[in-house]
Amino acid sequence: MSARSRDLLSAALIGAGIMGAGELYFACAASTNADGSYWKDWFDSEKYFTGQGAVGTAHASMGSGRNDVLLLGSAAGIDTTTTITWSNNLCHIVGMNPAWPGQRSQRSRVNATGSFTPVWTVSGYGNLFANVAFNHGQSSSANLNLINITGARNYFKNCHFACYTANEMQVATYNMISLGDCSEVGFEGCYIGTDSVAMASGTLLHYTSNTTVRALYTNCNFVMYANSAAPTFIHVKPGAGRGTSIFKNCVFANNSSTACTIGIASSGMSAQRFYFDANSYFAGVTDVGNAAEEAYIFFSPAMSQSTDAAHVQVGLGLSFDHTS
Numbered sequence: 001m002s003a004r005s006r007d008l009l010s011a012a013l014i015g016a017g018i019m020g021a022g023e024l025y026f027a028c029a030a031s032t033n034a035d036g037s038y039w040k041d042w043f044d045s046e047k048y049f050t051g052q053g054a055v056g057t058a059h060a061s062m063g064s065g066r067n068d069v070l071l072l073g074s075a076a077g078i079d080t081t082t083t084i085t086w087s088n089n090l091c092h093i094v095g096m097n098p099a100w101p102g103q104r105s106q107r108s109r110v111n112a113t114g115s116f117t118p119v120w121t122v123s124g125y126g127n128l129f130a131n132v133a134f135n136h137g138q139s140s141s142a143n144l145n146l147i148n149i150t151g152a153r154n155y156f157k158n159c160h161f162a163c164y165t166a167n168e169m170q171v172a173t174y175n176m177i178s179l180g181d182c183s184e185v186g187f188e189g190c191y192i193g194t195d196s197v198a199m200a201s202g203t204l205l206h207y208t209s210n211t212t213v214r215a216l217y218t219n220c221n222f223v224m225y226a227n228s229a230a231p232t233f234i235h236v237k238p239g240a241g242r243g244t245s246i247f248k249n250c251v252f253a254n255n256s257s258t259a260c261t262i263g264i265a266s267s268g269m270s271a272q273r274f275y276f277d278a279n280s281y282f283a284g285v286t287d288v289g290n291a292a293e294e295a296y297i298f299f300s301p302a303m304s305q306s307t308d309a310a311h312v313q314v315g316l317g318l319s320f321d322h323t324s
Contacts, residue, residue, distance in 0.1 A: 201228065
């Protein structure tokens with residue numbers, strides 16, 4: 001790649017939130033696709049990857065801690081048959097397709113094509129993932145976690161997380177996104193879940209046991225199609241460490257006539273707290289949380305609704321009766 005071309009690409013990446021890119025890499029489904037054949041002339045062979053497993057192979061070539069960037073082509077999805085462990089620090093992935101906040105099914109996508117879990121482990125810190133669709137679903141009860149985030153200060157922007165077969169989401173231990181002891185994590189403009197596949201159990205967002213999570217969710221959509229009352233949008237394991245999760249302009253939508261019993265489930269949140277602004281709400285749930293967890297879930301005062309002094313619930317969509 002010429003210095004001029006590299007400078008142009010680096011400047012364009014500023015819009016994705018990367019201030020000063022290190023080395024640039026490219027991955028796509030096939031060199032014969034439109035994106036693969038065009039960009040092949042831009043990249044040296046050691047920075048150009050195609051076919052199954054291309055993302056994991058590219059990661060192994062990137063340098064940790066120097067703001068290297070992997071550009072994902074958009075002509076077709078890239079498959080993986082094994083877990084992608086993103087252990088590098090300050091190594092970023094940017095999909096080469098337009099992606100607006102809350103978009104689903106971006107063309108730059110990584111697909112799991114085998115029975116393994118998780119599909120992704122993000123253990124490195126300070127990484128950006130932008131304009132990418134994270135997909136799994138092989139009609140196997142073994143695929144119970146799409147992405148496990150344990151590294152600190154990772155940021156997901158305009159990404160879609162989805163499971164496209166129902167077998168996985170029939171299992172009580174299913175969780176789409178798992179947050180370990182990841183300290184700070186951010187999601188902006190992300191679409192988490194899908195309304196095209198029935199979900200009978202499990203959760204979209206899982207806070208694992210004895211962890212400290214400080215998370216900010218901005219302009220995100222959490223979506224499911226429940227065919228039982230069991231699924232939850234968020235599940236917090238007992239003993240979670242002291243952490244703060246803030247939701248700004250976030251919608252939790254169960255697009256089904258079957259209401260979920262609880263939106264946020266736990267049998268002991270301990271020190272984890274959840275704060276929702278006035279533009280965030282739940283629809284398609286009977287209660288936002290259990291009575292025992294009310295002290296850990298806070299909504300904007302503008303969201304408070306009551307029929308009498310002893311009958312108060314906040315954060316519910318108006319189409320469901322309020323419960324005490």
